[in-house]
Amino acid sequence: MVQYSSAALDASFAALSDATRRGILERLGRAESSVSALADAFDMTLTGMKKHIGVLEQAGLVTTEKVGRVRTCRLGGRGLMAEAAWIEGLQQLWEARFDALDDIVEELKRKEQ
Amino acid sequence: MVQYSSAALDASFAALSDATRRGILERLGRAESSVSALADAFDMTLTGMKKHIGVLEQAGLVTTEKVGRVRTCRLGGRGLMAEAAWIEGLQQLWEARFDALDDIVEELKRKEQ
DNA sequence: GCTATACTGAACCATATGGTTCAGTGTTAG
DNA sequence: CTAACACTGAACCATATGGTTCAGTATAGC
Numbered sequence: 507m508v509q510y511s512s513a514a515l516d517a518s519f520a521a522l523s524d525a526t527r528r529g530i531l532e533r534l535g536r537a538e539s540s541v542s543a544l545a546d547a548f549d550m551t552l553t554g555m556k557k558h559i560g561v562l563e564q565a566g567l568v569t570t571e572k573v574g575r576v577r578t579c580r581l582g583g584r585g586l587m588a589e590a591a592w593i594e595g596l597q598q599l600w601e602a603r604f605d606a607l608d609d610i611v612e613e614l615k616r617k618e619q
Numbered sequence: 620m621v622q623y624s625s626a627a628l629d630a631s632f633a634a635l636s637d638a639t640r641r642g643i644l645e646r647l648g649r650a651e652s653s654v655s656a657l658a659d660a661f662d663m664t665l666t667g668m669k670k671h672i673g674v675l676e677q678a679g680l681v682t683t684e685k686v687g688r689v690r691t692c693r694l695g696g697r698g699l700m701a702e703a704a705w706i707e708g709l710q711q712l713w714e715a716r717f718d719a720l721d722d723i724v725e726e727l728k729r730k731e732q
Numbered sequence: 733g734c735t736a737t738a739c740t741g742a743a744c745c746a747t748a749t750g751g752t753t754c755a756g757t758g759t760t761a762g
Numbered sequence: 763c764t765a766a767c768a769c770t771g772a773a774c775c776a777t778a779t780g781g782t783t784c785a786g787t788a789t790a791g792c
Contacts, residue, residue, distance in 0.1 A: 515636075515638070516637065522636075592635075599648030
């Protein structure tokens with residue numbers, strides 16, 4: 507099994523824990539955007555938006571490129587594979603537990619008869 | 620499409636952004652546990668662990684039940700469906716964009732000939 | 733060249749987070 | 763009944779977060 511960097515998951519889940527940042531990701535999923543356009547769309551100062559972009563970039567969820575005086579933001583290449591995989595892993599553990607519980611219940615039923 | 624409560628996603632992603640809490644979830648995925656046992660396993664004071672459990676409980680990822688003097692923690696019934704769905708939704712947007720880009724590239728190629 | 737635009741960085745603020753200690757309360761075991 | 767145990771809550775601490783303003787720097791357009 508792949509070993510995920512704990513710090514990387516820390517950063518990406520933390521990045522996802524803010525509604526504004528999730529909104530930014532959804533928006534970038536439809537079209538790339540400058541920092542100003544995002545600041546405008548989310549009714550926030552440019553500086554504030556830049557901080558959010560910084561967090562998303564740090565987490566590897568967004569990449570940016572500055573051309574002239576405008577910085578363009580796009581969804582990062584990494585995607586959310588690691589995060590999705592972690593969640594799925596937990597869900598499998600969880601379901602395995604339920605299955606085990608089912609077995610026990612079955613066992614008890616059989617003994618009752 | 621289902622409308623997720625923004626606040627619920629805030630809480631659950633924030634809960635997942637801490638390595639200790641992810642560890643707790645993995646552990647509870649294998650077996651239920653008392654608060655003391657968790658505190659011991661993660662080398663932390665009982666009070667500190669209780670805070671983590673509180674965060675996880677608030678996020679709906681863990682449920683607890685107190686019997687006598689011991690509080691038992693289990694994975695919450697809600698699972699991580701909403702979080703997985705949100706991530707998947709974004710990934711679909713993301714892939715759709717790549718597909719669109721592919722179409723454009725195809726178009727350009729055709730015009731070149 | 734001058735002005736408006738787009739971003740950057742520093743400083744500040746209020747609140748949240750992750751941890752601790754200490755002082756309880758209620759429960760169990762002997 | 764008493765001692766140990768499992769938890770609870772309040773108070774405290776350092777650091778992080780989400781936002782702001784203000785003062786820059788660099789580029790674009792007239």
